[in-house]
Amino acid sequence: MTQNLDLKPLDNILEAKTTTPSDLIPLLQQIQTAYGYLPQQVIAELSKRTNIPANKIFGVITFYEQFHLEPNGKHTIRCCRGTACHVKNGPKMIDAITEVLQIEPGQTTEDMKFTFETVACLGTCFLAPVMMINNDYYGHLNKNKIQSILESYS
Numbered sequence: 001m002t003q004n005l006d007l008k009p010l011d012n013i014l015e016a017k018t019t020t021p022s023d024l025i026p027l028l029q030q031i032q033t034a035y036g037y038l039p040q041q042v043i044a045e046l047s048k049r050t051n052i053p054a055n056k057i058f059g060v061i062t063f064y065e066q067f068h069l070e071p072n073g074k075h076t077i078r079c080c081r082g083t084a085c086h087v088k089n090g091p092k093m094i095d096a097i098t099e100v101l102q103i104e105p106g107q108t109t110e111d112m113k114f115t116f117e118t119v120a121c122l123g124t125c126f127l128a129p130v131m132m133i134n135n136d137y138y139g140h141l142n143k144n145k146i147q148s149i150l151e152s153y154s
């Protein structure tokens with residue numbers, strides 16, 4: 001897919017020099033905030049202008065869950081795959097979300113409504129099994145609950 005993005009936000013970030021190229025993580029955070037994700041074209045340009053090899057930049061992007069190479073859907077679902085949730089049927093909740101939305105973790109629905117991610121722990125183990133949609137927590141999940149929660153966002 002050919003992209004033709006406005007590079008002005010990248011210019012502004014690099015010119016503002018609030019961070020140096022060696023601070024790759026804050027730099028990528030600023031770019032993601034400006035674009036909503038990390039477009040390949042912008043990463044290639046960032047590599048060219050900072051002399052940071054593209055493979056190093058992509059290594060950082062793929063290591064941290066906070067970074068996205070594709071635009072996110074309107075709502076971001078984060079379902080916990082941590083131990084406390086795992087022992088309370090967490091994997092079945094992940095399957096239920098996949099079944100309802102017809103997407104796997106890491107994917108976005110075609111209508112761009114939902115992006116589905118799994119995370120190592122949401123820090124609310126007492127709610128296990130738990131997921132977040134945007135900034136809201138939903139705990140003690142079961143398959144029916146998931147179905148109606150997702151419907152309420154549709």
Ligand code: FES
Binds near residue numbers: 082125128
């Ligand atoms: S293990 Fe799921 S919230 Fe901590």
